[in-house]
C-alpha cells in the first residue's frame with residue numbers, strides 16, 4: 001500500500017479531531033439540554049404556584065378567586081379544598097383529574113403522547129380553611145425544543161466537519177507547496193546536473209523559507225567548489241604539461257645523441273631539473289588538495305623560529321648569490337613558537353624564494369623577526385620588480401602569476417607558493433599582508449602567535 005503523504009495524514013488527523021470534538025459537543029448537548037430545560041420549567045411552575053397563593057383572598061368567610069389567572073405561560077392552575085375536591089381552575093385537556101396530590105412535590109405524569117410536570121402545594125396557614133393548589137405544565141414543548149436543537153446539530157455538524165476538512169486540506173496544501181518546489185529543484189539538478197538552479201522562494205520568512213534559503217546557499221557553495229575543483233584540475237594539468245613536454249623533448253634528443261656523451265649529459269641534466277620541478281609542483285598540489293579536504297595534518301610542536309629562519313636563509317644564500325643579492329637579517333634570538341615545523345620552513349622558503357626570484361640583480365633582501373606581546377612579527381622585503389596595485393589582491397590565488405613571461409625559463413613557478421603561505425599562516429592563527437610598488441620592491445609582513453589560535457579553515 002502506498003504510504004500516506006504528510007498532507008493526507010495532517011488532514012485526516014485534523015478532521016478526525018474535529019469530528020471527535022463535535023461528537024463530544026453533541027453528546028453533552030443530548031445529555032444536558034433535557035435536564036436544563038426541565039429544571040427551568042420546574043422552577044417556573046413552582047414560582048407560578050407560589051404567586052397564586054399571594055393572589056387568593058379570604059373575605060367575609062369565603063374565598064375570593066377573582067384575581068386568579070388559571071392559565072398563564074402554558075401553566076394550568078387548579079384549586080382543591082382540603083378534601084382534595086377541585087373547586088376552581090382548569091386542568092389541561094388530556095390530563096387525568098385522578099392524579100393524586102402530593103404536597104410540595106414535582107411529579108412527571110405521562111398520559112398518551114403527552115408528558116406533564118405537576119406541582120402541588122398544600123396551604124393550611126394563610127386562611128381559616130386549607131387549600132390545595134396544583135400547577136400543571138406540558139413537558140412536550142421542552143422535549144420538542146431539545147429534539148430541535150439536536151436535529152440542527154446532527155444536520156449541521158457533518159457540514160462543519162466537511163468544512164474543517166476542506167479548510168485543513170487547503171492550508172496544508174499551501175504550506176507544503178514550497179516543499180514540492182524544493183523536491184522539484186533537487187530532482188531537476190539531479191537529472192540535468194545543472195548546479196546553477198535555485199529554489200528562490202517568495203521570501204515568506206517562515207521555517208520552510210529558511211530551509212529553502214539554506215538549500216540555495218548550500219547550492220551556491222557547492223557550485224563554487226565544483227568550479228574551483230574544475231579550475232584546479234585544469235590549471236594543474238596545464239602546469240604539469242610544460243615540464244612533461246620538456247622531459248619528452250630532451251629524452252628524444254638524448255636518444256638521438258646517444259653517441260655524444262656531452263649532449264646526452266646536458267639532456268639528462270635538463271630532465272633532472274624538470275623532474276625536480278615536477279616533484280615540487282606535485283607536492284604543492286598534494287598539499288593544496290589536502291587543505292581542501294581539511295585532511296592536511298599539522299604537527300604542532302615547540303620550535304625555535306629564529307633557528308629555522310637562519311637555516312632557510314643559509315639554504316638560499318647560494319641562489320641569492322647567483323643574482324648577487326645580499327640578504328640582511330635582523331632576527332631576534334630564540335623566538336619560540338608552537339607550530340608545525342615543516343610548514344613554517346615552507347612558509348619562509350616560499351617568501352624568500354619569491355624575494356630572490358622577483359628581486360633585482362645586485363639587489364638586497366631584508367628579513368626581520370621579533371617578538372611583540374603574544375605574537376612573532378616578521379617581514380621579508382626586497383627591492384625587486386614589485387607588483388602593480390591592481391594585481392596585488394590576486395597574488396594569493398592559486399596558479400596566479402602576475403606575468404609568467406617575466407621569469408627565466410628554468411625558474412618558472414606555478415603560482416602556488418603564496419596560496420600555500422596564506423593557508424599556513426591562517427592555519428596557525430596568524431595574518432599576512434603585502435605592500436608593493438612596481439620597480440621599487442615588495443614587503444611581506446606577517447604575524448604568528450606564540451601559541452596557535454583556533455584557525456579558520458580557509459580555502460585558498
Ligand SMILES: Nc1ncnc2c1ncn2[C@@H]1O[C@H](COP(=O)(O)OP(=O)(O)OP(=O)(O)O)[C@@H](O)[C@H]1O
Nearest residue numbers: 354355358386395401402413414415416417418442
Ligand atoms: N617578492 C615579490 N616581488 C614581486 N612579485 C612577486 C613577489 N612575490 C610574489 N610575486 C608575484 O606573485 C605571483 C604569485 O606568487 P607565488 O609565489 O604564489 O607563485 P610563483 O612564485 O609564481 O610560483 P611558485 O611559488 O608556485 O613556484 C608571482 O608569480 C609574482 O608575479
Ligand SMILES: [Mg+2]
Nearest residue numbers: 354413417418
Ligand atoms: Mg613563489
